[in-house]
Amino acid sequence: MKRFIGFIKKEFYHIFRDKRSLFILFGMPIAQILLFGFAITNEINNVDIAILDHSKDATTEEIINKIAASEYFSIKQIIDKESDIETTFKKGKVKAVLNFEKDFSKNLIKNHIATIQIITDATDPNTANTISNFVNAILQKYQKQLNKEVTIIYQVVPETRMVYNPELKSVYMFVPGVMTIILMLVSAMMTSISITREKELGTMEILLVSPLKPIQVIIGKVFPYIFLSIINAVIIVVLSIFVFKMPVQGSLFLLALESVLFIISALALGILISTISATQQTAMMISLMGLMLPVILLSGFIFPISSMPLPLQIISNIIPAKWFIIIIKGIMLKGVGLQFIWKETLILLGMTVFFITLSVKKYKIRLE
Amino acid sequence: MKTILYIIQKEFKQIFRNKGMLPIIFVLPLLQLVILSNAATFEVKNIKFGYIDNDHSSTSRALIEQFNASTYFNVLTDFPSEALASSEMLKGKVDVILEIPQYFERDLQKEKHNSLGVTINAIDGAAAGVENVYVTQIIQRFNQDLKVDLIQISDKHVQPTNIKTIPLFWYNETLNYKTFMVPGILVLLVTMITLFLSGMNIVREKEIGTLEQINVTPIKKSQFIIGKLFPFWVIGMGLLTIGLIIAKLIFNVPMIGSLPLMYLYTSIYILVVLGIGLFISNFTDTQQQAMFIAWFFMVIFILMSGLFTPIESMPKWAQIFTEINPIKYFVEVMRMVMLKGSGFIDILPQLLKTLLYAFIMNGLAVWSYKKTI
Numbered sequence: 001m002k003r004f005i006g007f008i009k010k011e012f013y014h015i016f017r018d019k020r021s022l023f024i025l026f027g028m029p030i031a032q033i034l035l036f037g038f039a040i041t042n043e044i045n046n047v048d049i050a051i052l053d054h055s056k057d058a059t060t061e062e063i064i065n066k067i068a069a070s071e072y073f074s075i076k077q078i079i080d081k082e083s084d085i086e087t088t089f090k091k092g093k094v095k096a097v098l099n100f101e102k103d104f105s106k107n108l109i110k111n112h113i114a115t116i117q118i119i120t121d122a123t124d125p126n127t128a129n130t131i132s133n134f135v136n137a138i139l140q141k142y143q144k145q146l147n148k149e150v151t152i153i154y155q156v157v158p159e160t161r162m163v164y165n166p167e168l169k170s171v172y173m174f175v176p177g178v179m180t181i182i183l184m185l186v187s188a189m190m191t192s193i194s195i196t197r198e199k200e201l202g203t204m205e206i207l208l209v210s211p212l213k214p215i216q217v218i219i220g221k222v223f224p225y226i227f228l229s230i231i232n233a234v235i236i237v238v239l240s241i242f243v244f245k246m247p248v249q250g251s252l253f254l255l256a257l258e259s260v261l262f263i264i265s266a267l268a269l270g271i272l273i274s275t276i277s278a279t280q281q282t283a284m285m286i287s288l289m290g291l292m293l294p295v296i297l298l299s300g301f302i303f304p305i306s307s308m309p310l311p312l313q314i315i316s317n318i319i320p321a322k323w324f325i326i327i328i329k330g331i332m333l334k335g336v337g338l339q340f341i342w343k344e345t346l347i348l349l350g351m352t353v354f355f356i357t358l359s360v361k362k363y364k365i366r367l368e
Numbered sequence: 369m370k371t372i373l374y375i376i377q378k379e380f381k382q383i384f385r386n387k388g389m390l391p392i393i394f395v396l397p398l399l400q401l402v403i404l405s406n407a408a409t410f411e412v413k414n415i416k417f418g419y420i421d422n423d424h425s426s427t428s429r430a431l432i433e434q435f436n437a438s439t440y441f442n443v444l445t446d447f448p449s450e451a452l453a454s455s456e457m458l459k460g461k462v463d464v465i466l467e468i469p470q471y472f473e474r475d476l477q478k479e480k481h482n483s484l485g486v487t488i489n490a491i492d493g494a495a496a497g498v499e500n501v502y503v504t505q506i507i508q509r510f511n512q513d514l515k516v517d518l519i520q521i522s523d524k525h526v527q528p529t530n531i532k533t534i535p536l537f538w539y540n541e542t543l544n545y546k547t548f549m550v551p552g553i554l555v556l557l558v559t560m561i562t563l564f565l566s567g568m569n570i571v572r573e574k575e576i577g578t579l580e581q582i583n584v585t586p587i588k589k590s591q592f593i594i595g596k597l598f599p600f601w602v603i604g605m606g607l608l609t610i611g612l613i614i615a616k617l618i619f620n621v622p623m624i625g626s627l628p629l630m631y632l633y634t635s636i637y638i639l640v641v642l643g644i645g646l647f648i649s650n651f652t653d654t655q656q657q658a659m660f661i662a663w664f665f666m667v668i669f670i671l672m673s674g675l676f677t678p679i680e681s682m683p684k685w686a687q688i689f690t691e692i693n694p695i696k697y698f699v700e701v702m703r704m705v706m707l708k709g710s711g712f713i714d715i716l717p718q719l720l721k722t723l724l725y726a727f728i729m730n731g732l733a734v735w736s737y738k739k740t741i
Binding site: 018020021024025027028031032035036038039040041042043044045046047048063089090091092095108112113114115116117118119120121122123124125126127128129130132133135136139142143156157158159160161162163164165166167168169170172173181185189190193194197200201277278279280281282284285286288289290293294297298302303304306307308309312315326329330333334336340 | 386388389392393396397400403404406407408409410411412413414415416431457458459460476481482483484485486487488489490491492493494495496497498500501503504507510511514530531532533534535536537538539540541543544545547548560564568572575576652654655656657659660661663664667668671672676677678680681682683685686689700703704707708709710711714
C-alpha cells in the first residue's frame with residue numbers, strides 16, 4: 001500500500017511539475033465556458049442585409065425602417081440594380097437582399113397586393129431560412145396594422161410556454177456539452193497519452209518489473225486524472241451557476257455521482273486506447289479523431305440528434321457522451337431525480353464496465 | 369538544397385513506416401467527413417409532438433390533423449392528462465405539447481376567440497424558437513381554414529391589403545445543409561491533421577533525444593525547418609484533394625468556383641498552420657504538452673470560426689477577435705469559392721491576410737527555434 005501511495009505521489013509530481021499543461025488544464029474549461037456563454041450562440045441576429053428598392057416611396061420606406069429597427073437585421077448597403085446582388089453576395093458582405101418591386105405603394109392601394117423578393121445567400125441554409133422567416137414576421141405585423149379595419153373573424157391564438165429555459169439562452173444548452181468535452185479530454189486523452197508515454201520512453205518496463213502489480217500501476221496512473229477532472233467539473237458548475245445564473249434544479253449530489261461515473265468511463269476509454277497504441281502520437285490521434293469529433297458532433301451537444309439521418313441516430317447510442325449530456329440536462333435544467341434517468345445511468349454504467357473489462361483483457365504485462 | 373531533400377526523404381520514410389499512423393492520417397479524417405457532415409445540421413425536424421385533447425370535438429380533431437399532416441412534427445401520442453404529459457417531457461420523450469381546452473369548439477363559435485396551450489422544451493433555445501414558428505404557422509393556417517369553413521356570409525366590402533413575399537434561396541435552392549457543412553468540415557480536418565502532426569513532430573525528436581543529434585550536424589536552421597514542414601504540407605494538400613473528391617462524388621457539393629484558386633489559397637493557409645505547429649513545438653518539452661496547447665487553441669479557433677455558429681451573431685468584441693483566427697478565413701474562402709463561385713478579387717482580402725499571417729507565424733517559428741540546448 002505504501003508503495004502504491006508513493007507511485008501516486010510520483011504521478012502527481014509529474015503533473016504539477018508541468019506548469020504549462022496545468023495552466024491549460026484549468027484555463028481551458030474557463031475559456032470555453034466564457035466563450036460559449038458570452039460569444040457563441042446558434043441564434044441568428046445582427047444579419048447584414050442590403051436593400052434594392054425600385055419604388056422608393058412612403059410605404060417601402062416605412063417597411064425598411066421597420067426592418068432596420070429590428071434587432072435581427074442591420075442594413076449594410078443600398079443597391080440600385082439587380083446585377084449588383086450577385087457581386088455583393090460573392091464578396092460575402094451581406095446575407096440577404098430585399099427586392100421591392102416597382103410602384104410598390106401604388107400596387108398596394110390599387111390591387112391590394114404588392115411583392116417583395118427576399119433573396120438570401122443560402123450557402124448557409126439555416127441562416128437563409130431564418131432570415132426569410134424573420135422578414136415575413138415583420139411584414140405580417142405591418143400588414144395587420146394596415147388591415148386594422150378588416151377584423152379577422154375567428155381566431156385561435158397559441159399561448160406558448162417555454163419550459164426549462166424561458167429566456168431561450170443558448171448557454172443552457174452549451175454548458176452540459178462543454179462539461180462533457182472537458183471531462184472527456186482530461187480523462188481519456190490525458191490518461192491514454194500518459195500511459196503510452198511511459199511505453200515510448202521505455203519507463204514502462206521499469207514499472208512492470210517493479211513489485212507494483214499491473215493493476216496498481218494503472219490505478220495509480222488514472223487516479224490523479226480523476227482528481228483533476230472532478231476539480232474541472234466543479235469549476236464548470238460553479239461558473240455556470242454564478243456567471244450565467246444557470247439553475248441546478250435537481251440534486252447536486254446526484255450530479256456529482258453521475259459526473260464521477262462519466263469520468264470513470266472516460267478513463268477506461270483512455271486506458272483502452274493506450275493498450276492499442278504504441279506511440280503518444282497514435283494515442284493522441286485516436287483520442288482526438290476517434291473521440292473528440294464524434295463527441296462534439298454526435299452527442300447532441302450542438303446539433304439535435306433527432307434531426308440526423310437514422311443510421312447516425314443509431315450510432316449516437318454508442319457514444320457515452322450522449323447519455324451523459326441527457327443526464328446533466330435532466331438534473332440541471334429539468335430537476336429530475338434518478339427515477340427519470342435510471343435508464344441512461346444504467347447504460348453509462350454498462351459501457352464503463354465494458355470498457356474496463358476490455359482494457360484489462362487487452363493490457364499486456366509483458367513486452368513484445 | 370541536397371540536404372533539404374535528404375531531410376524530406378527521412379521524414380517521409382518515418383511517416384510511412386509507422387503503420388499505425390497511416391490510417392489515422394488518411395482514412396479516419398475522410399471517414400469523419402462522410403459521417404459527420406450528415407450529423408451537422410441545425411434543421412429542426414422529427415419534432416416529438418404530443419397533445420392533450422380535452423374537447424374531443426370535430427374542430428379539435430381538425431387541428432390535430434393539421435399537425436399530423438406537417439412534415440416537421442412526429443405526432444406521438446394523445447395524453448389523457450397533463451400530469452402524464454409533463455412527466456413524459458421530463459423523460460425527454462416529447463418536446464412539444466399542445467393542450468386543447470375543454471369546450472374549445474363551443475367557445476370558439478360563441479366568442480370567436482379562443483386560446484390553446486403550447487408547451488415547448490426550450491433547453492435548446494434555438495430549436496425551441498423554430499418549433500414555436502412551426503406551431504404558429506400551423507395554427508395560422510388553421511385560422512384561415514376556419515374562416516372559410518365557418519363563415520357562410522362573408523363581408524367582402526373591405527378587401528384586406530396583402531404584402532406578398534417571395535423567398536429566393538440563391539446558391540442552394542433546396543436548403544441542403546450538407547453543401548454548407550462539407551467544405552467546413554473539410555477545413556477542420558485539414559487543419560487538425562496538419563497542426564497536430566507538425567506540432568508534435570519536432571517535440572518528439574526532442575523528447576526521444578534525437579534532436580540533439582540533428583543539432584550537431586551541419587544542417588542549417590532553415591534547411592531543417594523546411595525539410596520538417598514540407599512533408600506535412602504535402603499531406604495537407606493530399607487531404608484536401610481526397611476531401612474534394614469525396615465532396616463531389618458522395619455529397620455532390622457544387623463546385624462553382626475555380627479549383628486552382630482553392631489550391632492557391634490552401635497552399636498558403638497550410639503554411640500558417642505549420643508555422644503555428646512549429647511555434648508550439650519550440651515552446652514545449654513533451655508531446656503531451658504540445659498536443660494540449662495545440663488542442664486548446666484549436667478548440668477556440670474552431671468555435672470562433674463561424675463553422676458551426678454564425679459569426680454575425682457574436683458580440684462586437686468577439687467579432688474583432690475572430691479577425692486573428694486563420695480557420696475563419698479558410699472556412700469563408702472554401703464556402704465562397706466552392707458554393708458561390710467567388711473569384712480572385714472577391715477573396716483577395718482573405719488571401720492577403722492569410723499571407724501576412726503565414727509570414728508572421730513562420731518568422732516567429734524560425735526565430736524561436738534554437739539549435740542549442
